[in-house]
Amino acid sequence: MSTLTEHPHPEQIRVAVSTVIFSLRRDPGDDRARVVMPLVRRTRDPFEGRWALPGGWLGDVEGMEAAASRTLAETTGLAPSYLEQLYAFGDVDRSPTRVVSIVYWALVREDESRATAQENVAWFDATTHPELAFDHDHIVRYALWRLRNKVGYSRIAHGLLPDLFTLADLREVYEAILGRRLDPANFRRQVEGSATLIPTDERRGGSHRPARLYRYNHDVELAERGPLPD
Template identity: 60%
Template sequence: MTTLDDRPSIAVSTVIFTLQPNESGEPELRIPLVRRIREPFADLWALPGGPLAQTEDLADSASRTLRETTGLEPRYLEQLYAFGDPARSPGERVVSIVYWALVGGDEAGQVFDSENVAWFRADDLPELAFDHNLIVDYALWRLRTKLEYSRIAHGFLGDTFTLAQLREVYEVILQRPIDPGNFRRTMEASGTVVATGERLTGTPHRPPQLYRYNAEPTASNEFDLGPLSHRVLTAKESA
């Protein structure tokens, strides 16, 4: 018998990262998951996503999923990997093309859980559907690796931020302290950020300078996707 099931189907899923303050006020790396309502893996948590529409671009599909799940626009979006093990989905063959995204902490803080969507600490997940635990592990590894040589950290923040806020992003994700002085010099020398001239007031102490992400590509910039760079959604383009 010849049916639709004779060829593998395509799904697009997205690992959505954000930083949200916990009870103590310290930011934590979190991702939203959706509860599956049908077999296979009914009732387990899974990455948001769905089948690829016939005329939809892969990145658009990831972006739409992200919007439908969180109500937010991604500040950074990049393809992660295509997972196609024939045994990864019982019953039918599904190839999942997975994206990973960063969303700003400010907006994400307004998002609350619904019955079928919940935010989990990225390093403390339950058993997920399919091979989604492996996928999140890989996305986490890629986020940490890329944070060290690329300029994506601002994707967790708003349009303007202090260097202390930016440094905190690095410290939370890389899970180690970073020297404030050296961090400041490295960032300013790289041209990744530019001072806005304004200062953040209302702090208990000396008011810090506000910075903005510098979208201009600098010499130490082309570490991204090379010839595919235009396929990456940046904060500037999404605005």
Template identity: 45%
Template structure:
């Protein structure tokens, strides 16, 4: 049975902030819009939610359609609904964010995205809608999250140096960290396994490590306090 509503209903969209790490800095996946409004402007992947669609399903569909990205862990960020945020009308967006390895997810535009590309989080182009605000909110969430949950498994290669791990945290926080203090606190959590392998191509090869997935997952579930 159809219902008649007294009040107009806003349109609902999803937007996705996808973070990656290239070994030196934090990256963000953007698409160039192929349709109006903001034709040709860079934006976060996203789009309208179908009437019978779950929010996370909509976010995954839009990521797949606009960037070919699939099989990633998504976490809901928050809702953005300031009137006037979308020139098409009253549009409310539910934002999600994801952590991936860029080398495993090359950017590829599709459907209403004429192009997709990875950008440095410190050198972003002008963004459509209120997507800069959404991105900053996701970055704030990530900066808070690294203090109570590990995030390296999603962003670092399978084998990595402690310097790479520190570079990741410095990229997220946007500031340098004391090397000795960082390593002391990091190793105390005991979720890294040192390998009998060393990095190549540097003046002083560094030992490689990998995650102990069982201990890593336990810390994800119960959390920890990483004061950095």
């Protein structure tokens, strides 16, 4: 690639792809939703027995994003509603052998995330999880930071919701990600003014006054990430 500094033959550096997958979990008891992620228990050295991010080696005729999707399918069994490259980690000592990890982060809708039933896969709270293998603790922290950051200036929150949702649902997503309460009135005006939602005529009646259901406007993109492939 580019101007090649002279090496008789490039050394053996392996390329892996991992993905931080976020979803939302709203348990019967809790009144707030939590951000959760699936982890995989390692069945071999190094770090045998420890939890780690789902991932695998990059195939030699496989695109990196495709590898991330494959990873995601193998663990959750479903397609992500949002997928974006997070960062490339390549410190010399981050693994016993030299591995460069291209890390992606993804969003999966709550209803879909329930489908997971693989062996050695479990969902954890994204903020309070066991100590992970390799530098994955660090990676998860960074992914969470990016998620919180991005939710402030783009529309990715919809990636965690089903087709139809109320404004309270959407607000709950923001609150779970940002970790603080938002004013319902101001929240409503903000999203209504942004032309990203299409109001439907349907309502959903919980225990009180029924709320209008909205649909996401796919004309505006989930997130602007500049001039990048798709």
